[in-house]
Structures are given as structure tokens and as C-alpha cells.
Amino acid sequence: MIENFLRDEQDQKAVEKVYQRLNDLLTTGEEIIYIAVQKKPLVNLFPDCVALTSKRVLFFTAANLGLTIKFIDFVWKDIVDVYTKEEIIGAIFSVRTTNDSEMGVDYLPKVQARKLYQYAQERKEAEREARRLRDLEEKRAESGAVQFENAVPFAVQPPVQAPEPIHVPPPVIHEEIEKPDELTEKLKKLKMLFDKGLISIEDYNHKKMDLLNEL
Numbered sequence: 001m002i003e004n005f006l007r008d009e010q011d012q013k014a015v016e017k018v019y020q021r022l023n024d025l026l027t028t029g030e031e032i033i034y035i036a037v038q039k040k041p042l043v044n045l046f047p048d049c050v051a052l053t054s055k056r057v058l059f060f061t062a063a064n065l066g067l068t069i070k071f072i073d074f075v076w077k078d079i080v081d082v083y084t085k086e087e088i089i090g091a092i093f094s095v096r097t098t099n100d101s102e103m104g105v106d107y108l109p110k111v112q113a114r115k116l117y118q119y120a121q122e123r124k125e126a127e128r129e130a131r132r133l134r135d136l137e138e139k140r141a142e143s144g145a146v147q148f149e150n151a152v153p154f155a156v157q158p159p160v161q162a163p164e165p166i167h168v169p170p171p172v173i174h175e176e177i178e179k180p181d182e183l184t185e186k187l188k189k190l191k192m193l194f195d196k197g198l199i200s201i202e203d204y205n206h207k208k209m210d211l212l213n214e215l
Helices: 012-025 110-150 182-195 200-214
Strands: 032-037 050-055 058-065 068-075 079-086 091-097 102-108
Touching: 012 032, 012 050, 012 058, 012 068, 032 102, 032 110, 032 200, 050 102, 058 102, 068 091, 079 110, 091 110, 102 110
Parallel strands: none
Antiparallel strands: 032 050, 050 058, 058 068, 079 091, 091 102
8 A cells, every 4th residue: 555655754746656666566576665755955846766675675766857757776685785874954875786886865854764774774684694595505505516526436345255265284294204224124134044044154143243343
């Protein structure tokens, strides 16, 4: 209702023109918050206006002797700060954007300038918080992407098999086989010859003495 924007002694004709134009400009879900109207000290036939919506700040200027109305708008996410300055006659309301440009209206009734500043600060704070959340989400997304890009591919390691036991043959124990004493063998052969009667007792004794003397 247009009556909601006439509570601070706004110029009704100016508000009606702006309100009608705003209704043609509003996007889905966008709502009008406040309309302020310039009040020049001498001639105030075609005052400038400032309108705040839930998504934008719009500055309206009359053209063609009031037959048309021009406007410029800034979305809240592009507004860095808002200012108001009270002077002897009226007040100035202005905004500064992210590209460091400024737009403002002077000779606003002080009560209207204060309302503009109050509502603008509230919207700006809400947008700042929304921007902070967006930046946080973007950083999280970037962080996740970097971790994904730099991640070392996971290599599936084959199961470690226990090494087959190495068959170690038992040590060969070389038992020292005592060779028959050569002298003993000779004596046995000599005794066998004697037993078979192949040599005489004298020969046997003689040969036996010779072997023993070899020790």
C-alpha cells in the first residue's frame, strides 16, 4: 500500500510516480522497504527520490519536465557502505559501491534520511553476512578441489605373502672314520699268511719284527 510510504511527510505525487515505476521494476520476491523524497528549499517541482527494496537501492530523477522518470540502481551485494550527512537544510544520503563509485541525493528531510540510513545499514549488514557465507563456501569448495587435485592416487597394495620357507638341508656331519692303522693291517695280512701256512713261523716273526721296527 502506498500509504506505508507517506508516513514521514513524503511528497505524495512524487511517491506515486516512483511507486508505480517500482512495481514495474520489482523482480520475483523483491519488496519495497522505504521511499524518500527530496525537498528543495525554494522550488521543489521535480524532486529526486531514493527507494530501498529488499534487493536494491534505486535513485530516481525526473526528466522531460516531470513527464518521465529516470533511475539508476545498485544491488546490495555491490554496495560497500552507506552515508548520511545532516546539514542546516535537510540531509544527504549516499552510497559507495564496490567499483568505488558514489551516488547520492541532497535536501532530503532529515527524518527520511535517517530512515534510509537505518534500513540501508540493516540490509547492508544482512548482505555482508550473506557475502561472508558465500566466500566461506567458495573457500571450502576451492580447498576441496585443491585437495582432490593434489591427492596422491591410492595404490592397492597386493597382500603380503609370507615367504616360502627355504629348505636348508641339515648339516652334514662328517663322522671321522678312523682308517685302519696301516701297521695293523699289515700285521693282520701277515698273520693270515701264516695261518694259511703260506709262510713259516720264522718268516712270520721276521716280517713282524721288520714292521714293528718301522714305528
